[in-house]
Amino acid sequence: MSCRSEILSFFSIARSSRLASLRYNETMSLVVVGSVAYDGVETPHGKVERMLGGACTYIALSASYFTSPKIVAVVGDDFDAADRELLASRGIDLEGLELADGKTFFWQGVYSEDMNDRTTLRTDLNVFATFSPKLPEVYKSQPYLFLGNIQPALQKQVFAQMANLRFCGGDTMNFWINDFRQELLATIADWNFLLINDSEAKLLSGESNLRKAAARIMAMGPKNLVIKRGEYGAMLFRPDSLFMVPGYLLESVFDPTGAGDCFAGGFVGYLAERGFDLKGEIDPHELHRAVIYGSVMGSFCCEKFGVDRFRTLTRQEIDARFEDFRKFTAF
Amino acid sequence: MSCRSEILSFFSIARSSRLASLRYNETMSLVVVGSVAYDGVETPHGKVERMLGGACTYIALSASYFTSPKIVAVVGDDFDAADRELLASRGIDLEGLELADGKTFFWQGVYSEDMNDRTTLRTDLNVFATFSPKLPEVYKSQPYLFLGNIQPALQKQVFAQMANLRFCGGDTMNFWINDFRQELLATIADWNFLLINDSEAKLLSGESNLRKAAARIMAMGPKNLVIKRGEYGAMLFRPDSLFMVPGYLLESVFDPTGAGDCFAGGFVGYLAERGFDLKGEIDPHELHRAVIYGSVMGSFCCEKFGVDRFRTLTRQEIDARFEDFRKFTAF
Numbered sequence: 187m188s189c190r191s192e193i194l195s196f197f198s199i200a201r202s203s204r205l206a207s208l209r210y211n212e213t214m215s216l217v218v219v220g221s222v223a224y225d226g227v228e229t230p231h232g233k234v235e236r237m238l239g240g241a242c243t244y245i246a247l248s249a250s251y252f253t254s255p256k257i258v259a260v261v262g263d264d265f266d267a268a269d270r271e272l273l274a275s276r277g278i279d280l281e282g283l284e285l286a287d288g289k290t291f292f293w294q295g296v297y298s299e300d301m302n303d304r305t306t307l308r309t310d311l312n313v314f315a316t317f318s319p320k321l322p323e324v325y326k327s328q329p330y331l332f333l334g335n336i337q338p339a340l341q342k343q344v345f346a347q348m349a350n351l352r353f354c355g356g357d358t359m360n361f362w363i364n365d366f367r368q369e370l371l372a373t374i375a376d377w378n379f380l381l382i383n384d385s386e387a388k389l390l391s392g393e394s395n396l397r398k399a400a401a402r403i404m405a406m407g408p409k410n411l412v413i414k415r416g417e418y419g420a421m422l423f424r425p426d427s428l429f430m431v432p433g434y435l436l437e438s439v440f441d442p443t444g445a446g447d448c449f450a451g452g453f454v455g456y457l458a459e460r461g462f463d464l465k466g467e468i469d470p471h472e473l474h475r476a477v478i479y480g481s482v483m484g485s486f487c488c489e490k491f492g493v494d495r496f497r498t499l500t501r502q503e504i505d506a507r508f509e510d511f512r513k514f515t516a517f
Numbered sequence: 518m519s520c521r522s523e524i525l526s527f528f529s530i531a532r533s534s535r536l537a538s539l540r541y542n543e544t545m546s547l548v549v550v551g552s553v554a555y556d557g558v559e560t561p562h563g564k565v566e567r568m569l570g571g572a573c574t575y576i577a578l579s580a581s582y583f584t585s586p587k588i589v590a591v592v593g594d595d596f597d598a599a600d601r602e603l604l605a606s607r608g609i610d611l612e613g614l615e616l617a618d619g620k621t622f623f624w625q626g627v628y629s630e631d632m633n634d635r636t637t638l639r640t641d642l643n644v645f646a647t648f649s650p651k652l653p654e655v656y657k658s659q660p661y662l663f664l665g666n667i668q669p670a671l672q673k674q675v676f677a678q679m680a681n682l683r684f685c686g687g688d689t690m691n692f693w694i695n696d697f698r699q700e701l702l703a704t705i706a707d708w709n710f711l712l713i714n715d716s717e718a719k720l721l722s723g724e725s726n727l728r729k730a731a732a733r734i735m736a737m738g739p740k741n742l743v744i745k746r747g748e749y750g751a752m753l754f755r756p757d758s759l760f761m762v763p764g765y766l767l768e769s770v771f772d773p774t775g776a777g778d779c780f781a782g783g784f785v786g787y788l789a790e791r792g793f794d795l796k797g798e799i800d801p802h803e804l805h806r807a808v809i810y811g812s813v814m815g816s817f818c819c820e821k822f823g824v825d826r827f828r829t830l831t832r833q834e835i836d837a838r839f840e841d842f843r844k845f846t847a848f
Contacts, residue, residue: 212732299725394631395767395768395769397767418746418749421763427844428766428845429847430846431848432761435761437728437761439690439726474847475847513758513846514760514761515761517762517842517843
């Protein structure tokens with residue numbers, strides 16, 4: 187190699203690694219805020235006394251097939267090294283996982299025979315009761331943010347610390363909609379997207395018709411509204427379009443815990459992987475595909491108890507199921 | 518025009534009209550058996566004391582946008598000339614509409630606030646109690662047959678009289694599934710397709726998982742199984758494939774009465790319009806499109822009370838909504 191070509195080669199390596207790092211920052215970093223917990227779950231297929239759970243856990247595990255999520259959460263001193271290891275093994279950044287004195291959030295529930303209903307038997311908030319999200323410095327410059335279902339004022343506080351956001355949104359629930367309505371409205375006003383289920387959409391909007399409900403919610407802020415309908419699929423509303431997908435039909439649903447969160451992780455993870463076009467916009471068809479990836483990830487989640495499916499799941503299986511969706515919706 | 522060209526012209530006219538009539542017989546004749554009734558309906562949008570209804574009515578009206586249905590049903594001496602005229606104006610053959618002494622079948626029901634449930638207030642079977650389908654001779658050579666929800670033994674009796682069937686199937690309900698199970702199994706064993714809703718599919722199969730339920734039902738006979746899920750859409754199971762479509766999202770549902778029957782009419786009507794390929798088979802994609810046309814017709818039905826939407830609906834509107842389905846399911 188001549189001197190000149192060595193120099194050229196040096197520059198091209200330097201340039202391509204700078205591009206790679208830019209590309210990493212531009213497209214690969216998603217911050218997820220929410221609960222990391224232990225769950226006790228009973229379904230018609232079995233019972234597990236205590237296993238890793240929590241919305242942040244499911245969202246991050248699901249998104250980890252598309253990007254490298256950075257989580258913000260709190261656990262107690264009972265948090266198992268093996269569970270930390272599972273998250274790390276999926277490339278999840280744990281710098282924002284705070285270790286507090288006390289016990290990890292614990293939730294216990296039992297599902298009905300058809301698994302469309304569940305009853306909460308026990309909720310011990312433990313260290314989660316005083317959770318105040320603390321963002322490591324490097325998190326604050328990331329472009330993607332998913333705010334899991336926590337108090338709206340905390341969601342807003344995290345949002346305010348993010349300096350470089352390009353696509354931000356999250357989840358909420360009936361408790362915040364009913365009892366923290368003004369806080370919630372002030373919070374979601376800043377969001378690009380909101381992911382909720384159909385009953386939450388009706389509650390938030392005061393409208394029983396989903397088209398009308400969606401129009402009201404988009405007027406509150408989020409211009410990308412994903413309404414999840416459990417086994418019946420999901421819908422993406424935007425001011426000028428509607429996209430709908432039926433649910434994936436599984437042979438067996440072992441445990442639906444976390445399916446909605448895995449949907450969220452697939453949705454936002456795929457978008458973080460794809461990034462924006464040169465005008466800083468997202469192609470609407472990429473949003474449609476993100477809904478499909480969300481559906482795919484939610485369906486895998488149900489195939490085993492808790493997070494177990496993510497111990498073996500591969501990207502190849504995910505992409506194959508994405509193609510299944512094409513096949514069974516083509517006409 | 519020379520004599521020779523006149524003769525040629527005569528032959529070509531004779532030939533093309535023979536072909537047209539063959540094509541008519543091959544692709545355009547559907548026999549529909551079921552109830553023609555009067556309904557009293559109350560929904561959150563209003564109340565109608567008495568209006569034209571009945572499964573056969575809805576199926577035939579819906580199918581009339583694709584083919585020329587021939588109905589087999591019975592009405593009483595109170596049947597209104599204007600209602601007969603509506604059916605005739607849509608090209609429906611009424612030769613098989615028997616006029617009996619007594620009153621027409623009357624059903625009255627009220628819908629819940631969200632219209633997902635309805636309560637029957639009154640069922641006067643009247644002349645329908647002794648309905649014994651009588652097929653005019655010309656009906657017996659038709660290739661398409663839809664057996665509406667009547668006693669399975671009567672469905673079988675009609676089937677036995679059809680000499681030239683190419684695609685046959687129908688509907689049933691929980692009452693026949695529970696109390697006439699053996700009769701029903703003997704009946705559907707002959708069918709090419711069965712259209713039922715998800716709770717009926719679970720009841721008939723004894724399986725709560727729809728994939729497993731579908732496999733069991735296909736083993737009973739019908740190799741094309743359409744499972745309707747109301748507002749959530751529909752699915753078509755075949756031994757080697759699955760097709761799913763979400764429900765059309767209406768701004769307002771005025772009256773869901775007859776929507777399932779209109780789905781059936783759109784499904785089988787479209788197939789009768791398209792006909793079979795040269796090998797006597799139906800392209801699976803035509804079956805998928807038939808499910809979409811079924812969904813389209815079911816959605817239109819809900820837009821007004823009773824059959825009112827069919828007084829103004831055009832094929833252009835139907836095809837435009839079919840394209841809407843493409844738009845909101847593309848990814």
